[in-house]
Amino acid sequence: MPMRRKNYHGPVEATVDILAGRWKPLILWALRDGTLRFGQIEEELSAYTPNITKRMLTRQLRELENDGLVVRKVYPEVPPRVEYTLTERYRSLMPIVKLMYEWGKEHMAGQIGYECDGKRTG
Amino acid sequence: MPMRRKNYHGPVEATVDILAGRWKPLILWALRDGTLRFGQIEEELSAYTPNITKRMLTRQLRELENDGLVVRKVYPEVPPRVEYTLTERYRSLMPIVKLMYEWGKEHMAGQIGYECDGKRTG
DNA sequence: CTGTATCCCCTCTGATACTG
DNA sequence: CAGTATCAGAGGGGATACAG
Numbered sequence: 449m450p451m452r453r454k455n456y457h458g459p460v461e462a463t464v465d466i467l468a469g470r471w472k473p474l475i476l477w478a479l480r481d482g483t484l485r486f487g488q489i490e491e492e493l494s495a496y497t498p499n500i501t502k503r504m505l506t507r508q509l510r511e512l513e514n515d516g517l518v519v520r521k522v523y524p525e526v527p528p529r530v531e532y533t534l535t536e537r538y539r540s541l542m543p544i545v546k547l548m549y550e551w552g553k554e555h556m557a558g559q560i561g562y563e564c565d566g567k568r569t570g
Numbered sequence: 571m572p573m574r575r576k577n578y579h580g581p582v583e584a585t586v587d588i589l590a591g592r593w594k595p596l597i598l599w600a601l602r603d604g605t606l607r608f609g610q611i612e613e614e615l616s617a618y619t620p621n622i623t624k625r626m627l628t629r630q631l632r633e634l635e636n637d638g639l640v641v642r643k644v645y646p647e648v649p650p651r652v653e654y655t656l657t658e659r660y661r662s663l664m665p666i667v668k669l670m671y672e673w674g675k676e677h678m679a680g681q682i683g684y685e686c687d688g689k690r691t692g
Numbered sequence: 693c694t695g696t697a698t699c700c701c702c703t704c705t706g707a708t709a710c711t712g
Numbered sequence: 713c714a715g716t717a718t719c720a721g722a723g724g725g726g727a728t729a730c731a732g
Contacts, residue, residue: 454684455686456678456684456686457592457593457595457596457618457619457686457691458595458596458599458618458671458674458686458691459670459671459672459673459674459675459678459686460589460595460599460667460670460671460674461592461594461595461596461674462674462678462681462684462686463670463671463673463674463677463678464586464589464590464595464670465590467582467586468586468587468590469724469725470583470724470725470726471579472583473579473580473582473583473586474579474580474583477580477582485693485694486693486694486695487693487694490694496579496580497579500726501725501726501727501728502694502695502696503695503696503697503725503726503727503728504724504725504726505694505695506694506695506696507724507725515681516681522694525693526693526732527693527694527732528693528694528695528732529693529694530693530694530695537677540673540677541673541677544666544669544670544673545582547666547669548581548582548585548586548666549580549581549582549585550581551581551585551662551663551666552580552581552582552583552584552585553581555659555662555663556578556581556584556585559584559637559638562576562578562584564577564578564579564580564581564584569579569580570580570581570582591704592704592705592706607713607714608713608714608715609713609714612714622706623705623706623707623708624714624715624716625705625706625707625708625715625716625717626704626705626706627714627715628714628715628716629704629705644714647713648712648713649712649713649714650712650713650714650715651713651714652713652714652715
């Protein structure tokens with residue numbers, strides 16, 4: 449398990465970092481309305497954009513979990529069931545993410561080098 | 571010149587991305603009060619944390635410029651003088667960055683894997 | 693169904709030396 | 713003064729196959 453130990457220069461860098469992953473904003477967006485199973489998240493993301501691999505989805509979810517933005521609950525069943533839910537910690541960050549969404553929507557569209565495959569996502 | 575052409579999945583990812591650089595928050599913070607020369611930025615950052623190299627400072631500044639967060643003005647003199655200033659575009663993002671600063675200060679301190687060398691920065 | 697194990701590429705970051 | 717050139721290491725991201 450790759451443990452994150454980073455030396456940041458300040459709080460902004462740290463905050464940016466926990467959101468900086470190829471699929472994290474999308475995952476957090478997918479979970480906005482409640483709990484989802486692993487496969488449901490996978491399905492949600494596939495609706496937005498070309499497939500994320502199980503490997504990457506697992507990694508991003510583990511990092512979000514390590515950073516305390518989601519909780520992972522495993523049900524000891526066969527076949528296995530694993531559910532993911534946003535934490536209060538992330539809920540407190542969510543308004544800021546929403547502002548980033550609005551800012552990006554207004555200021556990034558049409559930027560050079562900017563292209564977005566998402567349909568209506570986070 | 572490494573041109574940024576990325577396919578984002580949504581506005582949040584795009585917004586996070588333009589702030590995601592090892593020295594960008596610090597640079598933007600250093601420029602908060604007005605225009606600075608290349609060497610002055612270098613000096614500011616050295617006051618916060620172990621030295622950034624000229625190479626990295628140049629790269630981060632170029633990316634910030636490409637993303638329209640700073641402007642670079644070259645004076646054709648000898649020895650050369652180059653000045654950097656925040657753009658209105660970044661000023662419009664600054665309130666959000668400030669919120670990220672506050673959130674990080676409150677929620678990242680004491681986090682596992684979190685350590686900060688900065689003294690009182692962005 | 694929910695992941696691991698491998699392998700590989702590419703970008704980011706950094707150290708060091710050099711230049712108009 | 714304000715950068716480039718070069719080399720190198722670490723890790724993020726992805727394709728594919730396999731497993732409990």
